[in-house]
Amino acid sequence: MEKNNLRKNMFDLVAQLCGQNNLLTIPRFFIDFMGSLDGALFLSQMLYWTGKGNNPDGWIYKTFNEWEEELTLSKYKINKARQTLEGMGALETTIKKANGNPTVHYRLKRKELEEALVKFLNTRSLKNLTNHESETLQSLTETTTETTNRDFALQARELKSSRCSSGEDFCGEDFIGYIDSMFNSRSDTNVFMGEVGSSP
Secondary structure, three states, rough: OHHHHHHHHHHHHHHHHOOOOHHOOOOHHHHHHHHHHHHHHHHHHHHHHHHEEEEEEOOOOOOHHHHHHHHHHHHHHHHHHHHHHHHHHOEEEEEEOOOOEEEEEEEEHHHHHHHHHHHHHHHHHHHHHHHHHHHHHHHHHOOOOOOOHHHHHHHHHHHHHHHHHOOOOOOOOHHHHHHHHHHHOOOOOOOOOOOOOOOO
C-alpha cells in the first residue's frame, strides 16, 4: 500500500512539474533568426508576454531575477538577446521604476520585427534557391545544352513557388501571419505570473 502511495505521489509531482505553466515553447525558426537558443527563447517569451501587461502601449517589465527564474537565462544572456533584437530595431527598452525599483521595460516593435523577419526569410530563401538553381543547372546542362537562361529562371521561380506552397520552408507571408497571430491573440487576460505589469 505504501509503495502505491509513493508511486502516486511521484506521478502527481511529475505531472505538476510538467504542467502547461512550466513549458517554454520556441519555434525552431527563431533559433536561426536570433542566432542562438537563448535568443530564440527570449524572443518567444517577449512575444508571449506582449499585450499581457497592464500597459496599453505594450510595455512590459521584468527584473533580471524574474527572467532568470522564468527562462533560466543569466543577466548576460538576457542582455545579449536584448541587444540582438535592439540591433534589428525590433525591440526598445527603457528603465523606469516598477514596484519602487528601477527596472528594465521592454516593448517589441511589431513593424520592425516583421521587416527583420521578412529580410531574414528572403536572404535564407535566396540562399536555398541559389543552391537549388545550381543543382538544377548542373542536371539540365548534363541532359541538354538547349536550356536557356530564361527557361532556367522560370524553373527557379516555379521551384521557389512550389517550396512555399508545399510547406517545405516558411514563406515570408506565412511567417508574418504567424507573428500577427502572436500579436493578435492577446485576448487572454489570465496571466499566471504577477511580474508583468505596466510602467508607472
